[in-house]
Amino acid sequence: MTDVIVRARGVGAVRAGRTVLQEVDLDVRPASSLALVGPSGSGKSTLLALIAGLEQPDTGTIERTLPPEDLGLVLQGHGLVSLLTAEENAAVPLQAPGRRPVPRAKVRRRAHAALAEVGLTDVASHLVEALSGGQQQRVAVARALVTGPALLIADEPTAALDAENREHVADLLFALPARGTAVLIATHDRTLAARADLVLVVDQGRVLPA
Numbered sequence: 001m002t003d004v005i006v007r008a009r010g011v012g013a014v015r016a017g018r019t020v021l022q023e024v025d026l027d028v029r030p031a032s033s034l035a036l037v038g039p040s041g042s043g044k045s046t047l048l049a050l051i052a053g054l055e056q057p058d059t060g061t062i063e064r065t066l067p068p069e070d071l072g073l074v075l076q077g078h079g080l081v082s083l084l085t086a087e088e089n090a091a092v093p094l095q096a097p098g099r100r101p102v103p104r105a106k107v108r109r110r111a112h113a114a115l116a117e118v119g120l121t122d123v124a125s126h127l128v129e130a131l132s133g134g135q136q137q138r139v140a141v142a143r144a145l146v147t148g149p150a151l152l153i154a155d156e157p158t159a160a161l162d163a164e165n166r167e168h169v170a171d172l173l174f175a176l177p178a179r180g181t182a183v184l185i186a187t188h189d190r191t192l193a194a195r196a197d198l199v200l201v202v203d204q205g206r207v208l209p210a
Helices: 044-052 086-095 104-117 133-145 163-179
Strands: 006-015 018-028 033-037 059-064 071-074 151-155 182-187 198-203 206-209
Touching: 006 044, 018 044, 018 206, 033 044, 033 163, 044 151, 044 182, 071 133, 086 104, 086 133, 104 133, 133 151, 133 163, 151 163, 163 182
Parallel strands: 033 182, 033 198, 071 151, 151 182
Antiparallel strands: 006 018, 006 059, 198 206
16 A cells, blocks of 8 residues: 555445445545545445544445544534534544543644634634534534644535635645645535545446546
8 A cells, every 4th residue: 555545445335225335446645635526415425434434334445554543534514512612622632532642731722723724713712502503614624633634534624614714724625735634525516626636526326537
């Protein structure tokens, strides 16, 4: 797997008796950007979950050269803890079990810096349940970035954002490869996808060149 951080070969998935993915081959390379496009229900989210290790394929193999702590995730639905503040949510990956302990002051600095990248320092102390959907989505992006991951996987990362913030987050995501972070996104937004190094279409469970 020289120069590949994720390799999927012959991957298939069946959910509720329906074939969601079939015979998927995919490579993710370091410091690259890859976009998956396709209609709802085409299998994009399932493929991201498989690559992230959140689910297991029914057929085929997925190999990763990076440890779980080198992965940042932006999920649909955000997955935030409603009774924590924006800053506390952004800090969660730094305090995950199995990670090397980080001093509390450094945790706060890094969480605050991640929120600054998405333009949310003004709501750092607000509970996320009091934030708008777009703000919550940006907190989720900050949380994914806080560890400086080798790979960021994002499922519809700009779907809940207005035009200004959508552009800001897109700029941030596609600047990550220059910082050494590979980016893998699923999106309905063809304009966003076109900024990636490689665009693939997911259709009826198959992954095809755009």
